[in-house]
Amino acid sequence: MANADYETHEHDVVVIGAGGAGLRAAIEAAAQGVSVGLICKSLLGKAHTVMAEGGIAAALGNVWPEDTWQVHFRDTMRGGKMLNNWRMAQLHAQEAPERVLELERWGALFDRTKDGRILQRDFGGHRYARLAHVGDRTGLEMIRTLQYHGIHQGIDVYMECTIARLLKDGERVSGAVGYWRPHGKVVLFKAKAVVLATGGIGKAWKITSNSWEYTGDGHALALWAGADLIDMEFVQFHPTGMVWPPSVRGILVTEGVRGDGGMLKNNKGERFMFNYIPEFFKGETADNEDEADRWYDDKKSNRRTPDLLPRDEVARAINAEMKAGRGSPHGGVYLDIASRRPADYIRRRLPSMYHQFKELAGVDITKEPMEVGPTCHYVMGGVRVDADSTAATVPGLFAAGEVAGGMHGSNRLGGNSLSDLLVFGRRAGLHAALYAKDFGGPLTVDAGQVEAVAREVLEPFSRAGGENPYAIQADLQETMQSLVGLIRSERELTEALRKIETLKARAKRVRAEGARTYNPGWHTALDLRSLLAVAECCAMAALERKESRGGHTRDDHPYTDDQWGRVNVVLRLRDGALQLSREPLPEMPAELRALFQERK
Amino acid sequence: MPTFTLRVFRGDPTRGEFKDYRVEAEEGMVVLDVIHRLQATQATDLAVRWNCKAGKCGSCSAEIDGQPRLMCMTRMDLFAEGEPITVAPIRAFPLIRDLVTDVGFNFEKAKTIPPLRLKPPEPDGTYRMMQEDIDRIQEFHKCIECFLCQDVCHVIRDHEENKPAFAGPRFFIKLASLEMHPLDTRDRTAFGRTTAGVGLCNITKCCTEVCPEGIHITDNAIIPLKERVADSLDPIVWLLRKFRSQKTQPV
Ligand SMILES: Cc1cc2nc3c(=O)[nH]c(=O)nc-3n(C[C@H](O)[C@H](O)[C@H](O)COP(=O)(O)OP(=O)(O)OC[C@H]3O[C@@H](n4cnc5c(N)ncnc54)[C@H](O)[C@@H]3O)c2cc1C
Ligand code: SF4
Ligand code: SF4
Ligand code: FES
Numbered sequence: 041m042a043n044a045d046y047e048t049h050e051h052d053v054v055v056i057g058a059g060g061a062g063l064r065a066a067i068e069a070a071a072q073g074v075s076v077g078l079i080c081k082s083l084l085g086k087a088h089t090v091m092a093e094g095g096i097a098a099a100l101g102n103v104w105p106e107d108t109w110q111v112h113f114r115d116t117m118r119g120g121k122m123l124n125n126w127r128m129a130q131l132h133a134q135e136a137p138e139r140v141l142e143l144e145r146w147g148a149l150f151d152r153t154k155d156g157r158i159l160q161r162d163f164g165g166h167r168y169a170r171l172a173h174v175g176d177r178t179g180l181e182m183i184r185t186l187q188y189h190g191i192h193q194g195i196d197v198y199m200e201c202t203i204a205r206l207l208k209d210g211e212r213v214s215g216a217v218g219y220w221r222p223h224g225k226v227v228l229f230k231a232k233a234v235v236l237a238t239g240g241i242g243k244a245w246k247i248t249s250n251s252w253e254y255t256g257d258g259h260a261l262a263l264w265a266g267a268d269l270i271d272m273e274f275v276q277f278h279p280t281g282m283v284w285p286p287s288v289r290g291i292l293v294t295e296g297v298r299g300d301g302g303m304l305k306n307n308k309g310e311r312f313m314f315n316y317i318p319e320f321f322k323g324e325t326a327d328n329e330d331e332a333d334r335w336y337d338d339k340k341s342n343r344r345t346p347d348l349l350p351r352d353e354v355a356r357a358i359n360a361e362m363k364a365g366r367g368s369p370h371g372g373v374y375l376d377i378a379s380r381r382p383a384d385y386i387r388r389r390l391p392s393m394y395h396q397f398k399e400l401a402g403v404d405i406t407k408e409p410m411e412v413g414p415t416c417h418y419v420m421g422g423v424r425v426d427a428d429s430t431a432a433t434v435p436g437l438f439a440a441g442e443v444a445g446g447m448h449g450s451n452r453l454g455g456n457s458l459s460d461l462l463v464f465g466r467r468a469g470l471h472a473a474l475y476a477k478d479f480g481g482p483l484t485v486d487a488g489q490v491e492a493v494a495r496e497v498l499e500p501f502s503r504a505g506g507e508n509p510y511a512i513q514a515d516l517q518e519t520m521q522s523l524v525g526l527i528r529s530e531r532e533l534t535e536a537l538r539k540i541e542t543l544k545a546r547a548k549r550v551r552a553e554g555a556r557t558y559n560p561g562w563h564t565a566l567d568l569r570s571l572l573a574v575a576e577c578c579a580m581a582a583l584e585r586k587e588s589r590g591g592h593t594r595d596d597h598p599y600t601d602d603q604w605g606r607v608n609v610v611l612r613l614r615d616g617a618l619q620l621s622r623e624p625l626p627e628m629p630a631e632l633r634a635l636f637q638e639r640k
Numbered sequence: 641m642p643t644f645t646l647r648v649f650r651g652d653p654t655r656g657e658f659k660d661y662r663v664e665a666e667e668g669m670v671v672l673d674v675i676h677r678l679q680a681t682q683a684t685d686l687a688v689r690w691n692c693k694a695g696k697c698g699s700c701s702a703e704i705d706g707q708p709r710l711m712c713m714t715r716m717d718l719f720a721e722g723e724p725i726t727v728a729p730i731r732a733f734p735l736i737r738d739l740v741t742d743v744g745f746n747f748e749k750a751k752t753i754p755p756l757r758l759k760p761p762e763p764d765g766t767y768r769m770m771q772e773d774i775d776r777i778q779e780f781h782k783c784i785e786c787f788l789c790q791d792v793c794h795v796i797r798d799h800e801e802n803k804p805a806f807a808g809p810r811f812f813i814k815l816a817s818l819e820m821h822p823l824d825t826r827d828r829t830a831f832g833r834t835t836a837g838v839g840l841c842n843i844t845k846c847c848t849e850v851c852p853e854g855i856h857i858t859d860n861a862i863i864p865l866k867e868r869v870a871d872s873l874d875p876i877v878w879l880l881r882k883f884r885s886q887k888t889q890p891v
Contacts, residue, residue, distance in 0.1 A: 083689070084747065085785055086697045144767060147756040147821065149774045149781060156768030174778065180696065181781055188814075192755050199747075222736050251691040285668020291694050396694055399713055401668070510680035554685030557652060558737040561684030 046217075046490065047227045050483070051077040051196070052476035053469070054216060054231035056203050056258065059087030060179075060461030061441025061468070062237030063186035064139075068469030069235075070193040074476050076469075077229060078190075079198045079218070081253050085187045088239050088251065088442075089461065092179025093294035093392065095161055095171030096462075097455035098136035102153055103160045104168035104339070109133040111167055114635050116456060118320075119165040119350045120420070120449020121590045122605055123271070126628040127427035128447040132456070132463050139462035140172050148185040150174055162299040165350040165453040167324070168339070169299075176294050176390045182458060201227060203257065204566060205493045206234060206265040206437070207485050213265060213436035214485050217493040221563060224556025226494045230485050232476035235468045236262060236423060236432075236439040241275075241574040243567075245416035246514075246521035249281055249292040255567040256574030258443035262423045263573060263613050267432040270445040270608040270623075271421035272574070273581035274591040276452055277526045279304075279354035281415025283372035288400045290415040293375065293393060295454040297410075298347045300389050301336060302377035304358065305409065306366035312373075313346035316357035321349055352451045352590050355414040359526055362413065372413035378406055414526055418457065419574075420448045420591055421581070424610065427626075429471035430464055433612075436475065440468035446608075450590025500565040506551030509565035516543050516568075516575060524579050529595040533583040540576050547572055580620055581609040641666055644716065645724040646674060648686070652737045660724060665716040671727065672700055672711035675739075687738035695852060698786030702739050703728045708788040708850045730791040746787050749807045752835055753814055757826040769822045776860060780817035782853040783810065789847035789857060795840050806837040809847035809857045816861035819868065829872035838865050 052074035055066045066078040080087060099112040113133035117124050140158065144150065150172045151159040160169045174181040191197070203218035207230075215230040238258025242250030263269055280293040298304070306312045314332075317325045325346050326332040332345035347354070358373050368374055377386055383406035387394050390405070397403040397410060422445035423432050430438045441461045448456060500506070523536035547569065552562035587601035588594050607622040641664045650659045661682055663674050672690055679686045691697040693712045700711040705719075705726055719725050733741040761767055789809040795802050807815070815832055818824055832838045841862055848857045855861075 082691055082699065083743070086691045086699050088691075090784075091692045091694070091696050145758055145823075147818075147823070149769070149778055149821075152769060152771040152774065156770050157766070174781070177696070177782065180784065184781065184783075188750070188753075188755065191751050222740075222742070251693070251697075253691065286666055287669045287673040288693070392696065399695070399715070400670070508680075508684060510684065514680070552685070558687035558740050559685045560679060560687060564684075 046494070047225065048230065049077055049196070049198070049227070050230040051075045052231070053077070053233045053235065053472045054079065054229050055235040055237055055469070056216065056261070057087070057237030057239060057441070057443070058084055058197070058199070059089035059237060059239055059441060060182055060186060060458060061465035062087070062235070063183070063190050064462050064465030065235045065237055065440055065469035065472065066195045067186065067190050067193055068466045069473040070195050072470065072473035072477070074473045076195045077198060077231070078195050079201050079203060079229070081202045081221070082200065084197055084199050085183055087183065088253065089179045089183045089458070091292070092182070092458055093176040093292065094163060094296035094299065095173030095178045095455045096140060096182065096458035097163070097166060097170050097453065098140045098172055098459055099133060099170060100137045100140065100158060100160060100172065102157045107168040107170060110635055112136070112170065113632070115166050116453060117449070117636070119453040120451050121600065122449065123589065123608070123625065124449030125427055125446035125626060126632060127626065128464070130632065131427060131467075132447060132460055135463045136459040139459065139466065143182065143185050143462070146185050146189040148181050150181070161296060162348065163295055163454040164298070164348040164354065166455065171299070171455040173296070175388070176296050176392045178458065202563065202566070203261065204497050206261050207489050208265060209484050209486065211435055213434055214483060217490055219497055222558055224559065224562070226497060228485070228490055230483055232479040232483060233436050233438065233472035235472045236437065236443050237441045237465065237468070238443045240419045240442040241578070242416045242419070244516060244520045244571050244575045244578070245525070246517040247281065247290040248416040249278060249290055250416065255571045257567070257570045258439065259422060259577070260570030260573040262432060262434070262437065262439065263577070263611070265434050265437060266613065267434045267437055268424040269421060269577055269611045270424045271450070271581070272419075272577040272611060273585050273609060274420035274450045275416060275578060276351055276418040276420060276591045277355045277414040278417035279351055279358050279414055280375055280412040282401065283368075283411050283413045284370035284401060291396070291400070292415065292417065293410060293412050294390070295351070297375060297377055297390060297393060300377065301380040302347070302375050303380065304347050304354070305374040305376055306361045307368055307374075308366060311347070312361050312366070313349065313354065313357055316353065316360070317346050317349070318353060321353070325349065350451055350453060352593075355526055356593060358412075358414060368411045370411050372411040374409040375412045376409035378408060383407070418442065418452055420450060420452055421445045421578070428467070430468040431471060438468045438472045440464040450592060497566060500550055500552035500562055503549060503551040506549040507546055509550050509552070509561055509568060512543060512546050512550060512568055513564060513571065516540070516571060519543070520575055524575070524582060527593050527595050528582050530583065533579050536579045537576065537583070540572060540579060544572050576618065577611050580618065581611060584609050584620055584622070642721045644674065644719065644721060646678065647724040647726040648675070648678070648738070649728045650686070650738055651735075653735050656735070658726065669716045670712055671704055671714045671716065671725070674716060675711060675727065687736065687740040689740055696784060698784030701730050701786045701788050701791065703730055708791050710786060710788075710852050713852060730787070732791045732793075732797045743787055745803060746785070746790060746808075746810065749811050750814070752807070753811060753818070754826055754828055754831055756818060756821060756824050759823055759825045767823055773822050777817045777820050779855055780813040780861060782855055783813060784853060785810065786852060788850045788852065792846045792850050794844065794846065802840065806840050807835070809841070809862065811836060812838060812841070812865055813855060813857055813861040816865050819865065829869050832865055833869045833872070838862065838869055841866075
């Protein structure tokens with residue numbers, strides 16, 4: 041083999057990504073007795089999962105015994121406007137409670153009920169208080185628990201290592217090539233099975249809650265390896281990001297603020313959400329302030345406050361208020377918890393929000409309202425997978441967590457991501473390990489492919505006089521923000537695709553300055569490849585879907601259309617060209633369909 | 641827009657120096673924003689770690705004007721416009737480049753801590769814990785692993801030779817959180833005394849002072865740990881403690 045030139049590691053299962061999904065996958069694969077490598081771009085424990093705030097959704101029934109997996113399933117499907125892969129939503133609702141309890145057995149300490157069980161909080165779109173949480177730092181608890189459990193399971197961890205391409209042996213995936221961020225050397229991983237757990241794509245937008253890591257690498261790796269992506273038009277704009285000062289614009293304000301009593305108000309002091317209750321949710325939403333206020337204490341005889349409608353609804357409402365000139369001074373709306381809850385309650389329930397506003401904006405949320413506005417937050421679309429096994433459409437490739445598509449349909453409910461990571465992370469680790477065990481024949485990687493990736497990775501250094509990577513990234517973010525944002529139209533999307541073409545051409549000339557040791561300019565130059573690929577997928581899919589649904593709103597097609605409710609938009613790369621098709625959703629069995637007829 | 645002089649360490653283990661950069665800062669900006677602006681405009685290869693930009697991930701630790709701090713939680717309006725602001729990498733760990741250090745020491749120490757050993761469940765198969773019994777440990781679980789406490793601790797800051805025998809304040813709170821965990825049954829006192837080197841700490845409280853999460857590292861974790869370690873050498877106290885802790889287990 042000609043690969044002696046590069047540092048080489050071989051594993052039965054290689055997991056790319058060490059957030060909740062990747063860690064859970066690695067733990068499960070190791071438990072199956074196979075050798076596991078876990079790779080991540082940042083240090084261990086710094087993945088996006090660490091930032092999750094509000095909680096993890098699971099029908100434990102600790103606060104409301106009426107809560108069951110069926111109710112959770114129904115909420116999830118309705119939140120996703122019925123476009124979800126029903127089987128994923130079912131497995132998720134059924135298995136989430138056990139996954140949460142398992143975390144507890146591994147040392148996680150969730151906030152407690154009076155009788156010593158896991159406390160659950162209200163969140164948008166969830167019928168009952170369902171989110172297990174630790175104040176507003178649930179993700180931190182989750183990732184630390186998995187991390188400290190994981191380091192004792194014999195998993196080899198490769199941190200600050202970025203995967204640039206997957207390798208194929210014929211049809212199937214045979215490994216991955218990447219580079220070490222600290223010293224910049226190329227590294228090769230041979231693997232019988234690869235699990236993608238790379239998270240999302242939010243760095244393609246300007247106002248975002250996502251970090252530098254969210255450049256859609258896993259989406260692009262899968263696409264380049266021949267796998268299908270689905271639902272790429274559905275991007276969640278979280279209704280409440282910080283808007284001021286400018287440098288923190290986009291940083292998340294957890295939905296837990298509203299779950300715990302926070303109200304949205306415009307500059308006239310009106311609780312405007314009462315004007316934006318869609319037909320679809322009328323039956324279960326309070327239409328007046330008195331009922332909404334009573335609901336916090338008595339959920340049986342009152343309907344829920346419209347402040348807790350699903351995120352797509354709230355984000356659109358805030359946007360409309362701002363457009364109508366009823367926004368706050370810095371271009372947002374108000375989120376007020378101070379006038380409902382006492383200061384010590386707020387500090388106890390939402391300590392990091394208190395801290396974040398105090399330190400970064402000079403606002404005391406126990407006394408004043410916050411200013412908030414929509415921020416790019418989560419991508420519903422992703423790698424098309426088999427619900428039970430998480431297998432992608434390319435043999436040997438699996439995907440779980442935010443990088444996988446289908447589970448959340450057109451809109452994700454808050455708290456359903458953390459549970460998704462655990463449920464499908466575990467399934468991915470299990471099925472990747474089983475696949476690896478069944479794997480027959482030798483594990484071969486093609487030296488030519490490895491060489492090509494190594495060349496591609498080092499190319500930016502050879503382009504003296506090329507473009508600054510940060511400038512291209514900023515222009516892409518500007519393009520996506522203004523043309524592929526919360527509200528879209530054919531004209532704007534066409535314009536976006538044209539601009540992305542130009543940006544792709546510019547990215548081919550991008551340069552890296554300096555040396556290979558820890559060089560963020562070089563890393564950014566390489567990240568542009570995936571960032572541009574996912575941006576293009578998103579714009580293409582958004583142009584194709586001529587209706588409005590969940591995280592995809594078309595100005596020129598403002599209504600939800602049943603025809604479109606039966607298909608996914610699928611993207612795949614064939615002979616170097618992106619192909620797009622509409623493919624039917626898997627059909628929901630009758631007994632599950634019945635759940636949607638029973639109750640209003 | 642106010643313009644600041646940022647004096648940033650540039651270099652690798654073989655050579656390095658502080659370089660001055662002039663950067664504009666808008667209202668509300670933090671040091672990390674200004675570093676990013678530098679990266680985008682004047683020094684594309686400036687090495688820095690960050691993720692969340694909201695004090696949640698513990699990636700962006702540095703020494704700003706000599707103080708160990710998170711760059712993303714240090715506002716520019718703390719500084720006067722005329723004075724240069726120095727930004728240096730944390731010193732207790734080997735330099736990789738510019739503001740990035742090799743914090744591998746911490747990941748190695750993490751692996752040595754004996755993990756949770758779970759007690760059997762209640763008869764109904766569940767585990768119950770009372771909020772008041774976990775308040776203290778939840779404080780420890782707030783740790784974002786910024787390693788600023790490790791950076792200031794004088795036991796290792798300028799004493800490479802102590803590193804093998806000293807886990808450092810971050811791992812003392814980890815140890816304490818496991819020791820106090822209502823579901824745990826393992827005794828880590830011998831480990832605390834020998835491998836972790838709790839005895840080397842002389843309670844200067846420097847770690848507590850720099851912790852961005854405000855964890856009372858010394859008072860709430862290290863001192864109780866030291867007491868346990870001392871008690872464990874006294875068989876009667878040890879027995880009493882075991883007896884007491886069994887009785888406080890929820891029924
Ligand atoms: C501020 C914030 C708050 C949130 N709050 C909640 C909440 O309360 N409840 C909830 O359910 N959800 C919440 N979410 C969403 C949820 O946190 C994320 O969707 C989820 O954590 C994603 O997990 P993951 O395991 O898929 O990926 P991540 O945790 O993002 O991990 C991705 C991993 O992949 C690695 N990676 C990426 N590309 C590469 C590459 N090329 N090579 C190697 N490694 C790579 C990264 O280094 C990282 O380790 C929140 C999100 C944010 C941003
Ligand atoms: S109190 Fe102990 S652990 Fe903390 S800095 Fe001082 S010597 Fe180090
Ligand atoms: S204890 Fe505090 S200072 Fe130390 S690593 Fe944790 S958060 Fe940082
Ligand atoms: S970037 Fe996360 S703590 Fe500063």
